[in-house]
Each structure stands twice: as structure tokens, then as C-alpha cells.
Amino acid sequence: MFKKRAAEEPEIFAPGFRRFAGTEGYITSAPLEQAVNAAIALERPLLIKGEPGTGKTVLAEHIAQGLSMPLLRWHIKSTTQAAQGLYVYDTVQRLHDSRFGDADVSDISRYIKLGPLGASFASKEQVVLLIDEVDKADIEFPNDLLHELDTMAFDIAETDEHIEALHRPIVLITSNNEKELPDAFLRRCVFHYIEFPERKLMERIVRVHFPAIEAQLLDDCIATFYALRAVEGLRKRPSTSELLDWIAALKRAGVDTSQLAVKLPFLGTLIKSERDLEQVVATGRGRGY
Numbered sequence: 670m671f672k673k674r675a676a677e678e679p680e681i682f683a684p685g686f687r688r689f690a691g692t693e694g695y696i697t698s699a700p701l702e703q704a705v706n707a708a709i710a711l712e713r714p715l716l717i718k719g720e721p722g723t724g725k726t727v728l729a730e731h732i733a734q735g736l737s738m739p740l741l742r743w744h745i746k747s748t749t750q751a752a753q754g755l756y757v758y759d760t761v762q763r764l765h766d767s768r769f770g771d772a773d774v775s776d777i778s779r780y781i782k783l784g785p786l787g788a789s790f791a792s793k794e795q796v797v798l799l800i801d802e803v804d805k806a807d808i809e810f811p812n813d814l815l816h817e818l819d820t821m822a823f824d825i826a827e828t829d830e831h832i833e834a835l836h837r838p839i840v841l842i843t844s845n846n847e848k849e850l851p852d853a854f855l856r857r858c859v860f861h862y863i864e865f866p867e868r869k870l871m872e873r874i875v876r877v878h879f880p881a882i883e884a885q886l887l888d889d890c891i892a893t894f895y896a897l898r899a900v901e902g903l904r905k906r907p908s909t910s911e912l913l914d915w916i917a918a919l920k921r922a923g924v925d926t927s928q929l930a931v932k933l934p935f936l937g938t939l940i941k942s943e944r945d946l947e948q949v950v951a952t953g954r955g956r957g958y
């Protein structure tokens with residue numbers, strides 16, 4: 670589980686601190702790794718922000734993989750409420766059973782369904798819990814989670830049960846910055862902003878997804894990609910996931926990438942609005958072959 674640093678990089682942390690060091694499928698920067706390991710050591714949630722498509726969600730999968738732990742996901746929507754993450758009491762099923770079934774409806778525990786947060790506390794082994802896109806929910810949502818995230822315990826009123834985490838889950842919370850998060854919530858988290866990868870790091874990320882990519886194709890694509898990101902006035906600059914899609918399309922189509930400075934095939938994988946398309950075309954690059 671412990672990965673060695675490259676020979677030229679001295680190990681500055683105590684043995685055992687560096688539990689997460691990326692995986693073969695996920696390239697980390699040193700600050701990201703340190704944030705993950707600090708959150709693990711402090712047993713605090715890690716709040717991850719960054720441009721869309723910079724690997725926030727996938728990070729949770731790779732922390733789980735790297736630490737050999739199960740991953741529980743809680744994908745937040747505009748209607749999600751904090752209590753649903755702990756458990757829901759399925760009264761509809763109980764009513765249905767009492768009318769049409771032969772199940773024992775007096776046993777209420779059969780109708781208590783743990784949500785991802787509740788399940789992560791109840792788990793016998795330590796798990797990684799992803800609370801994805803926390804900013805999608807109502808403004809009160811993060812505040813409603815504070816108590817349970819602090820105590821890692823909750824009560825099920827209907828069955829008079831108290832559930833307390835045997836092992837505090839490793840909690841990763843992602844946000845796209847759609848809403849400001851409350852200070853009381855922020856105080857409890859370790860925070861990390863995924864900086865947009867610089868070229869060298871991006872090359873390594875691309876190679877994870879396309880191990881056999883030819884050096885020239887990689888060079889051409891990366892150079893064009895960063896040139897596109899630098900076009901003034903883009904509303905939405907293309908990010909890592911879009912670069913990966915673009916390379917996949919170029920490879921499938923067998924495009925000669927030496928012409929990318931003047932012609933940009935599959936621009937729709939990179940640029941997602943007509944206004945941004947116009948901005949790019951105004952720089953003198955053609956859209957297609």
C-alpha cells in the first residue's frame with residue numbers, strides 16, 4: 670500500500686502517513702496526495718473542488734482502490750435531503766405489505782433502508798464514502814450533515830436503534846462551486862482545490878488512458894489543447910475529460926494530427942457552446958479537415 674517516492678524526492682513524512690499515493694489509473698500531484706493523507710490522518714472529510722472534469726469524482730474510486738476499501742457513493746441532487754443519507758423508513762412498502770402481503774409488518778426494522786452515509790457508519794469494515802456534488806442540494810444541506818459527520822453516529826427513532834461507526838469512514842466531498850458552502854461546514858473539512866494539471870502532469874494522465882499513444886500524437890494534441898484553453902473569452906474551457914474524449918475520437922478516426930494548428934476535427938468534444946466555437950474559429954483555426 671505504501672508507495673516509494675522517486676529517488677530524487679526525499680521522504681519528508683513519517684512512515685505510515687502516506688497511505689494514499691495515487692494508483693496506476695489515477696495520477697496525483699504532491700499537494701493532492703498530501704491533502705488526501707492529511708484528511709485520512711485527521712479523520713476529517715476531504716472537500717475537493719476544481720474545474721469540471723478534473724478528476725474529483727474518480728479520485729474517490731481510486732482512494733478506495735488504493736486503500737483496498739469498498740466505496741459507497743452518495744450522488745447529491747437538488748432534492749436530496751441530509752436525513753436520506755442516513756436512512757429512509759419505507760412506509761409505502763409497509764402499507765403495501767400490510768394490505769397485500771404476508772410479511773410481518775410489526776417488524777419495522779425490515780422497512781428501514783440505510784442510505785450511503787448510514788451504511789458507511791454501520792459497515793463492519795472501514796469504507797470510503799463519496800458525497801458527490803454537495804453544492805447541488807439546498808443551501809441547508811451541508812449544515813444538516815454537520816452533527817453526523819462530527820460524531821459519525823445517528824439514531825433510528827422508529828426502532829430506537831443507535832448506530833455508531835466502528836471505523837470512521839474516509840469521506841470525500843466534491844463541489845463544483847455552484848453554491849458557497851457554510852463556514853461551519855468548511856471548518857470541519859480538509860480542503861483541496863485540484864489545480865488544472867500542467868503539461869507534464871497532463872501527459873501522464875493521458876498515458877494512463879492511452880498507454881500506447883504515439884509520442885507525436887500526444888505532443889500535437891496537448892499543444893493544441895493548451896492553446897485552445899488559452900483562447901481569450903471562452904466561457905467554458907475544455908478540461909481533462911474533454912481532452913481524453915478528443916484524443917479518443919482522433920485515434921478512432923485515424924486523423925493526421927500534424928495539421929491540428931490549422932484544422933480542428935471533432936471540436937465538439939472540446940468546445941461546448943456556439944459562442945465559444947466562434948471565439949475559437951476567430952483565432953484562424955478551421956473546424957474540420
Ligand SMILES: Nc1ncnc2c1ncn2[C@@H]1O[C@H](COP(=O)(O)OP(=O)(O)OP(=O)(O)O)[C@@H](O)[C@H]1O
Nearest residue numbers: 694695696720721722723724725726727874909910
Ligand atoms: N489525475 C487523473 N488521473 C487519471 N485520470 C484522470 C485524472 N483527472 C481526470 N481524469 C479523467 O478525467 C475524467 C473526468 O473525471 P471526473 O468525472 O472525476 O471529473 P470531475 O472533476 O468529477 O468532473 P465534474 O465536476 O464534471 O463532475 C475521467 O475519465 C478521469 O478518469
Ligand SMILES: [Mg+2]
Nearest residue numbers: 725726727843
Ligand atoms: Mg464529478
